Amino acid sequence: MMEILEVGYKANGRSLITDVSLRIEAGRFVAIVGPNGAGKSTFLKLLTGELTPACGSIRLEGRDLKRYRQPELARRRAVLAQQNHVSLPFSVREIVMMGRYPFHKNAPEERDFAIVEACLREVEMLGLADRVFPTLSGGEQQRAQLAKALAQIWEITGAFLFLDEPTNGLDLRHQCHSLEIARQLAGKGTGVVAVLHDLNMALQYADEVVMMQHGKVYAKGRPEETLTEENIRRVFDVQVRLVKLPESGERIVLEVGNRKSAIGNQESAISDRKSAIGK
Numbered sequence: 709m710m711e712i713l714e715v716g717y718k719a720n721g722r723s724l725i726t727d728v729s730l731r732i733e734a735g736r737f738v739a740i741v742g743p744n745g746a747g748k749s750t751f752l753k754l755l756t757g758e759l760t761p762a763c764g765s766i767r768l769e770g771r772d773l774k775r776y777r778q779p780e781l782a783r784r785r786a787v788l789a790q791q792n793h794v795s796l797p798f799s800v801r802e803i804v805m806m807g808r809y810p811f812h813k814n815a816p817e818e819r820d821f822a823i824v825e826a827c828l829r830e831v832e833m834l835g836l837a838d839r840v841f842p843t844l845s846g847g848e849q850q851r852a853q854l855a856k857a858l859a860q861i862w863e864i865t866g867a868f869l870f871l872d873e874p875t876n877g878l879d880l881r882h883q884c885h886s887l888e889i890a891r892q893l894a895g896k897g898t899g900v901v902a903v904l905h906d907l908n909m910a911l912q913y914a915d916e917v918v919m920m921q922h923g924k925v926y927a928k929g930r931p932e933e934t935l936t937e938e939n940i941r942r943v944f945d946v947q948v949r950l951v952k953l954p955e956s957g958e959r960i961v962l963e964v965g966n967r968k969s970a971i972g973n974q975e976s977a978i979s980d981r982k983s984a985i986g987k
């Protein structure tokens with residue numbers, strides 16, 4: 709379990725995260741949503757240990773995250789970052805094997821090779837395993853990086869998987885497939901924390917949704933409690949309707965327009981200008 713208590717973070721004298729408290733249980737899929745610049749990635753980096761809080765504490769299994777050594781942390785959690793640049797000519801298989809580095813001493817063993825193959829199969833990348841990573845398309849690179857993260861936590865019970873916009877660059881089928889993999893991992897006891905922009909994906913896959921705004925938690929709880937029309941309007945500044953699908957009862961978010969439309973703003977700017985020049 710992860711316990712986040714009154715965490716704050718500052719950069720260049722500016723507060724990016726303020727007073728965030730949260731419990732993340734293993735076996736749950738938590739989606740972090742919010743507009744651009746809300747602090748989602750910064751918060752995720754605090755959870756992974758990449759950044760250190762300026763105040764408050766983050767505890768993993770009852771122990772402060774700051775007290776974990778890097779190799780120890782690497783055996784408990786995996787991260788799919790938003791940007792994963794690889795310029796060296798590693799093959800896809802070699803990239804995925806990097807997820808096994810925290811577990812073998814000098815060279816990979818038979819078990820590591822088997823896990824790499826299983827993870828490549830999981831993300832449907834077996835056919836591209838020998839390709840040089842930088843020659844892959846954006847979506848293929850994203851799936852290879854997901855396979856690497858899976859390889860890292862493949863055999864760990866109660867591990868955590870942190871995903872920053874995991875559906876970035878993926879086609880619709882692979883978006884669903886990636887989140888389905890994460891969902892299944894949660895079903896087997898992994899704690900999944902994913903930054904998602906697609907509110908419908910959050911509704912469909914998450915057990916809990918944390919909605920952030922201006923570096924703070926605006927709302928948190930079950931998806932249907934958090935992703936309400938009112939919360940979405942207030943936080944994203946957009947009008948939506950939540951519609952129930954008759955066949956399954958599932959709810960979907962339909963965007964029905966910006967609160968302040970760009971055209972409306974342009975029209976008022978033109979009329980302001982006309983009155984300023986006396987027309």
Ligand SMILES: Nc1ncnc2c1ncn2[C@@H]1O[C@H](COP(=O)(O)OP(=O)(O)OP(=O)(O)O)[C@@H](O)[C@H]1O
Pocket residue numbers: 719720722724742743744745746747748749750751
């Ligand atoms: N090192 C830094 N110094 C100053 N400001 C920063 C720094 N890192 C992030 N920020 C700012 O903090 C805010 C939160 O950034 P963050 O990347 O966490 O947002 P986000 O919610 O993940 O956004 P997006 O949806 O666009 O990815 C942004 O306004 C960003 O410009």
